Amino acid sequence: MNYEKLLNPRITAVPPSGIRRFFDLAATMKDTISLGVGEPDFRTPYSIRNVAINSLVDGETQYTANRGLPELRDEIALYLSGRYGISYDPEKQVLVTIGASEAIDLALRAVCSPGDEILVPEPSYVSYSPGVIFAGATPVSVKTLEEDNFCLTPGKLEEAITPRTKALILPYPNNPTGAVMDREALEAVAKVVLKHDLFVISDEIYSELVYGGHKHVSFAAVEGMYERTLTINGFSKSFAMTGWRVGYACGPAEVISVMNKIHQYAIMCAPRQGQVAAAAALKTGRENGYEDVLRMRDSYDRRRRLMVDAFRSMGLHCFEPLGAFYAFPSIRSAGMTSEEFCTALLRSKNVAAVPGTAFGPGGEGNIRCCYATALDKLNVALDRIARFVAENK
């Protein structure tokens, strides 16, 4: 069969993820310490896992409502209003998805038409631009710079806007840079958003993981933005629940309704036990002041300081990450590209990191290192990187 003729050229033209290429190489190496992971090193707290076990024992094996279990939607609404001051009607404005990833995909498919341009600040999570292309629109990269703390600035945003611009993806706290945006910076962006009548898809999956006294501000909580913002969040990062695949989108009822239309035909519902566990995680958190989340955050924070200090001691310039669980040091002084640096580091020192270019061309010159790794291993990995850097000066 002529598969070239069969397959959709719009999809086949999208290059495979740079991360995938590097994964294949890393998978062949033995005794590697990986700083290339994108998930917590904690397991889901056992009390939460136990709720899902009991749910199975009780025979809860059926579909749930398309939009998600009502008790989970109630908890999500309580969580967002209690934690970030944004109110959503659990009946009409909350949609439970298979991870935040599905929510991003649904949002793009709900919004994009051919010819539309969607703004994607970069460096950022790998799936935004391909998602825009899959949805039939055109991604437009907005490069964020370290001198702006990797924040989206009104100036850069204005430069990228054309009459075709329809929406902006706002990925803060940011993977891979660790950048966060405070209220003032968000308000400046909001002015431009309002002026050009844009819609905003705000991916806040790392909202609980912020450090150094920073307080996360939801973009929907910024004046005038509620009606034009889709808030995407989930349980993977903050609650250490990556494999459960539960996320959600909250926003204007009209947008959620169209997203749900795709969701109900394509997916039906997120897996029930994941939803049961997620509802328990939020309820427990609400009752005990998010004890587990804060305990994990404190632990990441200590390792964050350790990693940033280690890179700076090696003579590498390292932006101070205030969110997520990644450091994004510059490796320009080694005289290699990001990909060359990561490949050589992996081959000679058995430490895996992700080339910054995996997150967009703006990531050239940097590497992403995850500090959600056991302290003893983290120390060994940092020692090995230090030796590698010293040998390549």
Add this chain to the structure above:
Amino acid sequence: MTKLETDLLDLLKEDCRLPLEKLAVMTGASLEEVAATIEGLEQRRVILRYAPMINWDLTDRERVEAMIEVRVTPQRDMGFDAIARRIYCFDEVKSVFLMSGSYDLLVLVEARTLKELAAFVSGKLSPLETVTGTATSFVLKRYKEEGVIFDSGETDRRLVISP
């Protein structure tokens, strides 16, 4: 307790060999502050000692452990504390707890052989005038202690690289 004190206790509980420099970086405090705070915790006997956790089952040392439930009659001018002291002074005794419930003291005892342990119970513990009864249970296997699972077989199941 200050935030720095609890942070340091959390870190030292995991790994008491962490150098002061790293503790300072990880807590965001100065080297001097960290050193002084740890010294304060030691002086107040919040930190009692820095000891490794050993899985003796993997060594060739012969060792028997038992948990003994002890019922006592507190005597005039001699509360539980004094009776506990009479018991914990024995070298064989590793831990002593005052308990609520059907017995009074829980005593963890370690000896090299079963015979030695039996000799301790019958020859030293039971004859104490305040002890009215004991029930000895031997430890067959340790699964978890102080939050550490002895033979977890746990591995990092995460993908080496993920976005």
